Each structure stands twice: as C-alpha cells, then as structure tokens.
Amino acid sequence: MSIALYRKYRPATFGEVRGQEHVTEPLRQALSNGRINHAYLFSGPRGCGKTSSARILARSLNCEKGPTPDPCGVCESCVALAPDGGGSIDVIEIDAASHGGVDDARDLRERAFFAPVNSRYKVYIIDEAHMVTREGFNALLKLVEEPPPHLKFVFATTEPEKVIGTIRSRTHHYPFRLIPPSTLRELMEQILTEEGVPFDPAALPLVVRAGAGSARDSLSILDQLLAGSDERGITREGAVSLLGYTDSGLLGEMVDALGARDGAAVFGLIDRMVEGGHDPRRFTADLLERVRDLVVLAAVPDALDKGLINVSPDAVEQMREQASRLGAAELTRAAEVLNKGLTEMRGATSPRLLLELMCSRILLPGTEGAGDPVALAARLDQMERRLAAGPVAAPAPAAAQRPAPVASEPQRPAPPPPAPPTPVEARPAAPEPAPETSRPPAAPTGGGWDRPVPDRAAQPPAPAPVPQRPAAPGAIDVGVLGGSWPQILEAVKRRRRFTWMILTGNDVQVVGVEGNIVQLGFERPNDAKGFSNSGSDQVVQGAIKDVLGVELRVTAVPLNGAAPQRPRSAPAPAPAPDPRPEPGGWDARPAPPSADRSDAQRPPTGPQEPVRPAAPSRPASADQGPPPPEEPDIPDPENDLDAEDAPPPSGFSLIESELGGKIIEEIDHTA
Incomplete structure (x- = not known):
C-alpha cells in the first residue's frame, strides 16, 4: 500500500518547509535565543504548512538537545514526532471542528495542569481554531493567559479574524502565505525525480495552477496523475484531460x-x-x-x-x-x-x-x-x-438610394416680402436681411411638385450650390457616425429625453457628412422641421462632441430631397399682401391659412380654443374683425393624405404616444 505524497514528503524540520521563510526564520531564531512564547497562532490558506510547522515546533522544543532550531532526529521524542512516527503522549492534537465546545475546553483545562510524561513540554496543537465557540474560548482564556511553565499552545486556523481578540492578543501571530508557483514546480520536480517517474515539463504548470498555491493540494493532484500514468509517465495531454483544462x-x-x-x-x-x-x-x-x-x-x-x-x-x-x-x-x-x-x-x-x-x-x-x-x-x-x-472606404448609408440634399451653412429666414411667397435665403452676416428677387423653384426630377407651395421651408438657390469640401484623411464620415450612433443616442438621452424620443421614434438616419455638417434624414418634412424648431439639433451636436470629441453642426433634412430646415431662432415666412413688418414683430392682421401649415405653427393672435392636431382652422380674434376668406386648398403630392392618415407633427405624436399627454394649446413666444 502506497503512502500519499503529501504525507510521504511532509517536512520534518524548518529547513524543509518551502515558501514560508518569513515564518520559519523568526521561529528558528527564537529557539536559538531561548525566547519561546507560551502560545502561538499560525494562520493562512489550507495546505501551506501550518500544522506541519506546529509539529516541527513541538519536535524542536522536546528534542534532547533542545530547545533547538534543528532537531537531532534520533532521540525518542524526535522519532515519535517525525512525519512517519507514531506520535507522543505529551503532544496533543485537537480538531476544534468536532471538539470546540465549552465542555471540551473545560476537559482540556483540567488535564493541562498535569506535568508531561517523558518530554520537556506538554504541547497542545488546536487545529481549525476558528471553530471553537466563544464560550469555549472564554473557558480557555485564563489558562492561555497564565499557563503553567510546562504548557505550550499552538492555534492553527484559516480564519484568524474569527478567533476572539482576547485569545489572539495573548499569542504570537505568524501568518502563512500561498507558496509561489516556481517553488511548487521545483518541489514537484524533486519529488518526481526521487520517485523515478518520467514527466513532461509542460504538464507541471497545469498542476501548479490547479493546486492554487497549496502544497498539499498540488501534491494530491500530482499523486492522482502519477497513479493514472503509463510507461510514458506524466504527460501534458493527460494532465489537460484529467484536470479539465481547455486545450x-x-x-x-x-x-x-x-x-x-x-x-x-x-x-x-x-x-x-x-x-x-x-x-x-x-x-x-x-x-x-x-x-x-x-x-x-x-x-x-x-x-x-x-x-x-x-x-x-x-x-x-x-x-x-x-x-x-x-x-x-x-x-x-x-x-x-x-x-x-x-x-x-x-x-x-x-x-x-x-x-x-x-x-x-x-x-x-x-x-x-x-x-x-x-x-x-x-x-x-x-x-x-x-x-x-491604409485608407478606409466609408460604407454606403441605408438612405443612399434617395437624393440627399447638399448641406449648407445655417440660414436665417428673411421677412415675408410683399409679393407671393417664394423661397429666399438670408445670409447671417447681414444685420437686416432684405428679400431677394422671388423666383418659382424648379420642380424636382422625381416625386416632386409642379408649383410653389405657400409657407414651405426655404430652398437653397439653385444657381449657387454650396460646393462639397473634400474630407481630410481620418475625418469623421458616415461610417464612423453609423458605428458610434448607439453611443450618440445614449448621450442624447442623458442630455434631453425628448430629443432621444424623436430620434428613436422616427427611425432617423445619418444620410451624409459634408465638411463639418451632419445631415439627419427624416421620413416626413414636418418631422425635420419640428426637430430643428425644437432645438434638438443643438442637443445632437453636443452628444456628438461628447462621444467623438469633434465639433460638428447638425441639420435635419427630409429623405425625399428637401433642403435643411430653418433653425428655431426665427419664424418661417408667411404670405402677406402687406409691406414687410418691422424686424422682430408680426403684422397685426392675421395671415391667411396655409395648405400645409398647422395651427401649432401659427402665432396666436387672441383667445383661442384648445388646438387639436386634426383641426387646421381656428376662430378669429374678437378685436381683429372677420377673418379673411380662406385660400383654396392647394394639393401637395408630398403631403396629399387623407385627414385620418395625415401624420401629426413629430412632437405631438411623441408626447401623446410615449408620455400619455394631451395637447391643449401651444404658446408661441416669438409672437
């Protein structure tokens, strides 16, 4: 019958203890100087040498040539306390896991006062000391504090914090540590050489890793591999298969x-x-x-x-x-x-x-x-x-099949001219913008309209399109924005939840990047107009800066080819026969209703009833006289939908669907 490796190669002296020199050297010096304490506390992980060191300490104390740091190994006490010895009647090991009650402590206290039989000291080794109950520790407290001269205590535990402070303060505490992998590897190579077993050096790191710094666990695993090895000895493949490691x-x-x-x-x-x-x-x-x-x-x-x-x-x-x-x-x-x-x-x-x-x-x-x-x-x-x-080609956006408008610099709308309304462009550098020569817009090539629609967002003049600036190497493009779009949405959500609801509820897409301008495409023109009027473009601009660290300007465009919408800072132009009003104000006479203009976009002129998205008309103010005759409805191929199918403005639909609210009235602060 073979003996387990951790028992067969158990250290017999402090010099044979591996990886615990910070404990063994002070103990050896204390034995040499004769400054031996009456109680010791050995703590540390399992299998690192606590109990073995306690036995070596008892062997060194009771050696005929001792107390000595190097037991002779031939006297009666040394032979009895050797790793393969039969034990000594004066060295008592107690497992506190099963003998930790107050009755066991009282029995130990009664027998402790008897002198040793044939040794110099009577040594009590209490293993798993943290399992002793508080009452048991209190029963031992007086004995540990003032023991007789022939009595020594050694407490071994893996959880020293569970030993009550009154006991711990009366001991010399020596913390044991995990054994380094290199030390364990040298120990196993030495044991395999003494056993005469061939081994693959690549298999030993797996055993060391499985042992996790414990000498006893590592030797147990090595013993298991040794038992299942053939004439080839211990191989790496066998270790991987047995230990369950991944190849x-x-x-x-x-x-x-x-x-x-x-x-x-x-x-x-x-x-x-x-x-x-x-x-x-x-x-x-x-x-x-x-x-x-x-x-x-x-x-x-x-x-x-x-x-x-x-x-x-x-x-x-x-x-x-x-x-x-x-x-x-x-x-x-x-x-x-x-x-x-x-x-x-x-x-x-x-x-x-x-x-x-x-x-x-x-x-x-x-x-x-x-x-x-x-x-x-x-x-x-x-x-x-x-x-x-090398240069990276930007992936084609999802909306590449649709005509994308050319991005332009942010524009300020011009005041309404006396003539019928036409798209105009106001330069931000002019302090007082003047109306330009009106000209009917050219019809788009596909899916457009054949005549001007009143109150439509201003189109960029056709003769002077803004040239596209070539992107420098490494600049932000559609591919980079598309890849970072989830993070941009999270940043928008932290800044303004309403803007996040608009972006996620309308399936907004990044349709183009021209220079430092990012174009966001909307399915419906009203959604793009509402996005810009609500200041959400500034929120998205700040979110892009938070995620990518670059300054980009954001403009909302419809996916059907319409130009970028006007910013929120100025109202959209409305047709009026009167001369141009003063800057910053509106004429006292109400503007005639428009075909694609909702009540939410008109400035209030007096007491009104609650505005509903489906009601395009409003009552005239009492102090303004009878309202002017309504203009005939101009069909718009883009917005020519039934009343029940016409999409409401983006803000209203989101508030009603997501927040459960009801729009009663919208107050225009620009009036």
Whole structure:
C-alpha cells in the first residue's frame, strides 16, 4: 500500500518547509535565543504548512538537545514526532471542528495542569481554531493567559479574524502565505525525480495552477496523475484531460477569431467546446488566463524568460503575434468583460448563454457605454490600426438610394416680402436681411411638385450650390457616425429625453457628412422641421462632441430631397399682401391659412380654443374683425393624405404616444 505524497514528503524540520521563510526564520531564531512564547497562532490558506510547522515546533522544543532550531532526529521524542512516527503522549492534537465546545475546553483545562510524561513540554496543537465557540474560548482564556511553565499552545486556523481578540492578543501571530508557483514546480520536480517517474515539463504548470498555491493540494493532484500514468509517465495531454483544462490550440483559435471579428468562428468554437463536454465556466476561466498572458506579453516581450507567464515555449511566437495584432487596449477590455462575466456565471442556470453574450460584447466594442474609458481606448486603437493599414472606404448609408440634399451653412429666414411667397435665403452676416428677387423653384426630377407651395421651408438657390469640401484623411464620415450612433443616442438621452424620443421614434438616419455638417434624414418634412424648431439639433451636436470629441453642426433634412430646415431662432415666412413688418414683430392682421401649415405653427393672435392636431382652422380674434376668406386648398403630392392618415407633427405624436399627454394649446413666444 502506497503512502500519499503529501504525507510521504511532509517536512520534518524548518529547513524543509518551502515558501514560508518569513515564518520559519523568526521561529528558528527564537529557539536559538531561548525566547519561546507560551502560545502561538499560525494562520493562512489550507495546505501551506501550518500544522506541519506546529509539529516541527513541538519536535524542536522536546528534542534532547533542545530547545533547538534543528532537531537531532534520533532521540525518542524526535522519532515519535517525525512525519512517519507514531506520535507522543505529551503532544496533543485537537480538531476544534468536532471538539470546540465549552465542555471540551473545560476537559482540556483540567488535564493541562498535569506535568508531561517523558518530554520537556506538554504541547497542545488546536487545529481549525476558528471553530471553537466563544464560550469555549472564554473557558480557555485564563489558562492561555497564565499557563503553567510546562504548557505550550499552538492555534492553527484559516480564519484568524474569527478567533476572539482576547485569545489572539495573548499569542504570537505568524501568518502563512500561498507558496509561489516556481517553488511548487521545483518541489514537484524533486519529488518526481526521487520517485523515478518520467514527466513532461509542460504538464507541471497545469498542476501548479490547479493546486492554487497549496502544497498539499498540488501534491494530491500530482499523486492522482502519477497513479493514472503509463510507461510514458506524466504527460501534458493527460494532465489537460484529467484536470479539465481547455486545450491550448482551442484557446488560440478563439483569440484569433475574436481578433478578426469573425462571429461565425467564435460561436462555432463555443458550440464545439460545449459538444465536447467541456464546462463553459472552466473555458471562460482558461480564456481569461490566456488573455491575461497576452496582456503581459504585449507589455513585456520576454515575459516567458522572466517567468511572468506559464505557457509552453512552442506557443510563445503565436501569442506574440496575437498580442501585437489585438493591441493592449482591446486585450484589456476583453479581460474586463471576461472577468465580469465569470463572476456572473457563479450559480447561473445557462453558462453557455452568458459565454456567448460575453463574446458578443468583445466583438462589438460599440455596445459599451460612451463613458467607458476602456471601450473608448479600444475603439481608438482599432481606428488607428485601420488608418495605419491604409485608407478606409466609408460604407454606403441605408438612405443612399434617395437624393440627399447638399448641406449648407445655417440660414436665417428673411421677412415675408410683399409679393407671393417664394423661397429666399438670408445670409447671417447681414444685420437686416432684405428679400431677394422671388423666383418659382424648379420642380424636382422625381416625386416632386409642379408649383410653389405657400409657407414651405426655404430652398437653397439653385444657381449657387454650396460646393462639397473634400474630407481630410481620418475625418469623421458616415461610417464612423453609423458605428458610434448607439453611443450618440445614449448621450442624447442623458442630455434631453425628448430629443432621444424623436430620434428613436422616427427611425432617423445619418444620410451624409459634408465638411463639418451632419445631415439627419427624416421620413416626413414636418418631422425635420419640428426637430430643428425644437432645438434638438443643438442637443445632437453636443452628444456628438461628447462621444467623438469633434465639433460638428447638425441639420435635419427630409429623405425625399428637401433642403435643411430653418433653425428655431426665427419664424418661417408667411404670405402677406402687406409691406414687410418691422424686424422682430408680426403684422397685426392675421395671415391667411396655409395648405400645409398647422395651427401649432401659427402665432396666436387672441383667445383661442384648445388646438387639436386634426383641426387646421381656428376662430378669429374678437378685436381683429372677420377673418379673411380662406385660400383654396392647394394639393401637395408630398403631403396629399387623407385627414385620418395625415401624420401629426413629430412632437405631438411623441408626447401623446410615449408620455400619455394631451395637447391643449401651444404658446408661441416669438409672437
């Protein structure tokens, strides 16, 4: 019958204890100086040498040549307290997990006053001391505080904070630590050499990782591999299969697929892993370990030689290439996503689903919040690599099949001229804009109208179109805005929820970028006009600056080819036979109703009834006399809809549908 490796190779002296020199050296010095305390507290993780050190301390105290830091190993006490010895009647080990009550403490207190039988000291080793109840500790308190000269206590625990303070303050506390991986690897190589077992050096890092810094756990795993090995000894393939680790080749394929943004390959590898019977949690932990190695390798190219990573030397070149291709920012973000997802996997009923969601977040950096600095760094790193590889062609927008208007500088509307209304353009540089020569607009080539419509937004003059400025290398284009559109919407939502409701409720699209002007396309002209009049273009402009860090101006355009709408700062021109009014005011006489102008857009002239979207007319004011005769309805092919099918203004529909409100009256502050 074989003996377990952790028992067979248990240390017999302080010099054989591995990785705990910060504890063994002070104890050896205290034994040499004769300054021995009556009670000690050994704390630390499991399997790191606490109980073994307590036995070595008892052996050193009772050696015939002692107290000595180096027991002779031949006297009766040393032989009895050796790792394979039968034990001593004067060294008592108590498991507090089953003997931690007040009655056990009283029994120990009664027997402790008897002198040792054939040793110098009577030593009590209380293992798992944190399991002693408060009443039991209180029963031992007086004995621990003032013990007889022949009595020594050694408390060993993994949770020293559960030992009551009155006991802990009367002991010398020595905290044990996890054993370093290099020390464990040397220990296992030494044991395998003494056992005469062939082994693959690449298998030992897997055993060290599974042992997690515990010498007892590592030797137990090594004993299991040794028991199941054949004439080839311990191999890396056998260790991977037995310990359940993911194969290094599968991890390399997953990293390559994530770096190439190949979603089909990523989800195919996950399916292959699950079909192979692997645990998604273990796969996630192994992938996180591989990403960590890549992060270290990207920062320290010779990390393998310095012992910073534990991987096979054959895989280092491939990992260096992966680290340089993905970049430090992308690797760091992937590690954070995996670490957070691994925490969420604990107790999850569908770990595969969580793994797939984690991979999808890694594939799409844009899904993270705009305020995430790691995601922003990953996107910037990706853009820099694309620019370094060469010019990038912007993807065609979804609305490319429709005629997009040419962006122009923001315009201020001119006052209504005496003649019939025609589209005019006012330059912002003029202090008092004057009406230009009226000219009927040319009919569009397809789906347009054949005569001017009253009160329509001003069109840019045809003879002087604004020339398109070529975009500089690396400038913001439609592709960049489209990729960052989810973050821009989140920024808009934080600034102004009403603007966010307009953008999400009307399926707004980015139809073009000309210089520093961004064109947002709306399905209906009224939506574009309401968007500009409500000041939402300024909200979107600020959101783009928050996300992309550039100053861009936003204009709303209809997707059917209409020009950008007027800003909110000035009212739209209306037909009137009177001379031009004074700047900043309106004529006292009411303007005749327009075919495509709703009541919500007319300035109020007196007491009114509640305005409803479906009622285009309003009662005349009492002090203005009878209203002028209504103009005949001019059909508009663009807005020629039935009353029940005509879309209401964007603001009204959103308020009624999203907020459950009812529009009673709109007050125009420009009147």
